[in-house]
Amino acid sequence: MPLHFELVTPAKLVRSEDVHMVVVPGTDGEFGVLEGHAPFMSTIRDGAVQVYKTPGAAPETIEVRGGFAEVGNAGLTVLAEHVEG
């Protein structure tokens, strides 16, 4: 089962796709989110979100600044203020 991952900034919806795992730079440390993760909410610090499309694949990194990550039934939603590139 893939994890539904959304990355949203005020300007636009940057990503909305199904992936294997996402590693999010939380304020209290990085955390990885897989499918079926318990409901969780965290502020994030400036850093790279690593997106693993498939198990074992090389991660794709997206630099984000300021925001929140929320894990719910619908998957992982990252609300970032800015996304590099």
Add this chain to the structure above:
Amino acid sequence: MPSLKELKGRINSVKSTQKITKAKQMVAAAKLRRAQSAAEAARPYQERLAAVMASLASKVSGDNAPKLLSGTGSDTKHLIVVVNTDKGLCGALNSNLVKAAKAKAQSLIGQGKQVEFYLVGKKGRAPLKRDFADRIGKHFDTSTVKTPGFDEADAIGTELLEMFEAGAFDVAHLVYPVFKTALSQDPTIDQLIPVPSPEEAAGDSGAVVEYEPGEEEILEALLPRYVKTQLFGALLEREASEHGASMTAMDNATRNAGELIKDLTIQYNRSRQAAITTELIEIIAGAEAL
């Protein structure tokens, strides 16, 4: 009766005015499309943020709620944030906004509150100054940037939050246009600070959500962002409304100019014929007299 030359001059001047209004209309139509898609692109963020807010605000309530959510406890100093456009030629949009802001200010003053204005955009300054010259506070200039983005909303939000922290006001209202169609943009007044408690989302999953660092810390970081998002939304609505209203106003102006040209052309032709007839009569009368 104006002379033929004068009429010709007027027709030409109306024609060049029509060219300008037509060009402006087409520019507004193109920009409207862009502004609308920008407003649509911003919606997912707003929706998600509002949903997160709703779930958090219901958990953190009572005495330990942050000031931005519960208010300062008093209700005497009000700030009215008016979002106007920077450019004119957009029909009654700005005067409607100013009218709404004035009505709100008057009713608050009637209740014995202190009212101050914070103006965004150029066009609201003059009309509001006429009535509330001593109540105009700060002014944020958005005319230097082509299209206001989140950076501007961020700057406005930061300034407002600083004023709130310093106790400059207790309640802030946001007056901005809501784009419905190109024909109608309604001035809307929303409470900005303290953040109105969002309604509990129906069908809450009931699952226990873990928070990191903690509910209050997250809420404290989230509230300023929510205020800024509201401002950003207002700026985007303003853009769309400005171009929509401008398109409609310029369409009317182009049509009016067309009618005016038609009338003037008829008048011109009539006087030309009258002049020819008079000349002929003079020649014939002269020939007969010989």
